[in-house]
Amino acid sequence: KNQVEQSPQSLIILEGKNCTLQCNYTVSPFSNLRWYKQDTGRGPVSLTIMTFSENTKSNGRYTATLDADTKQSSLHITASQLSDSASYICVVSGDSSYKLIFGSGTRLLVRP
Amino acid sequence: NAGVMQNPRHLVRRRGQEARLRCSPMKGHSHVYWYRQLPEEGLKFMVYLQKENIIDESGMPKERFSAEFPKEGPSILRIQQVVRGDSAAYFCASSPGQPSATQYFGPGTRLLVL
Numbered sequence: 001k002n003q004v005e006q007s008p009q010s011l012i013i014l015e016g017k018n019c020t021l022q023c024n025y026t027v028s029p030f031s032n033l034r035w036y037k038q039d040t041g042r043g044p045v046s047l048t049i050m051t052f053s054e055n056t057k058s059n060g061r062y063t064a065t066l067d068a069d070t071k072q073s074s075l076h077i078t079a080s081q082l083s084d085s086a087s088y089i090c091v092v093s094g095d096s097s098y099k100l101i102f103g104s105g106t107r108l109l110v111r112p
Numbered sequence: 113n114a115g116v117m118q119n120p121r122h123l124v125r126r127r128g129q130e131a132r133l134r135c136s137p138m139k140g141h142s143h144v145y146w147y148r149q150l151p152e153e154g155l156k157f158m159v160y161l162q163k164e165n166i167i168d169e170s171g172m173p174k175e176r177f178s179a180e181f182p183k184e185g186p187s188i189l190r191i192q193q194v195v196r197g198d199s200a201a202y203f204c205a206s207s208p209g210q211p212s213a214t215q216y217f218g219p220g221t222r223l224l225v226l
Contacts, residue, residue: 004154034214036217041219041220042219042220043116043203043205043217043218043219043220044155044203044217045217046214046215046216049214089154089155096168098143098145098160098168098207098215099157099160099168099170099171100145100147100155100157100215101157102147102154102155102156103154104152104153104154105154
């Protein structure tokens with residue numbers, strides 16, 4: 001069964017600190033992996049997208065990594081800001097590239 | 113350049129009524145996708161449409177749910193005879209020509225069935 005699992009479920013960090021969120025997937029065949037940010041009451045916004053041949057992708061203070069062999073990805077946030085408080089969702093697409101398979105997300109709270 | 117628009121943002125219905133959710137894709141986008149998010153769960157794919165065509169409705173319940181994307185006007189997700197289990201957030205996304213392109217999401221419609 002195609003699944004995407006994320007950890008931790010929730011995370012609280014102090015402003016300015018770094019953090020790393022994890023994603024494991026069992027989707028096969030694999031097309032690409034995306035990380036989305038979802039603010040409360042809003043739709044998801046794409047942060048990064050990686051195909052199986054890419055190991056890392058950065059977008060400002062966000063850096064995503066992908067290990068297609070172990071089917072693991074991580075999202076590293078550097079120098080966190082209060083506005084980073086949101087849910088971060090790992091999304092994988094398989095043979096039907098449009099049919100996105102969502103993880104349940106990691107809820108991040110950045111405290112001053 | 114307006115993003116994906118959905119309305120209403122919140123919708124309250126009593127059991128047995130009909131719910132109509134609207135989605136206007138980004139300008140120039142001809143592909144629309146609907147997702148449902150139950151409380152504390154991830155988004156789940158429901159249906160993929162292009163103008164006047166349903167491409168993939170494998171994630172949509174067979175009964176009471178229907179979707180359309182007419183030549184003119186927004187895409188509509190219609191839920192007939194709603195039940196309490198239909199309470200969820202419904203998100204629409206759109207993409208330009210290629211189905212593998214990044215999908216841009218709207219703000220969602222939160223449906224509450226009393």
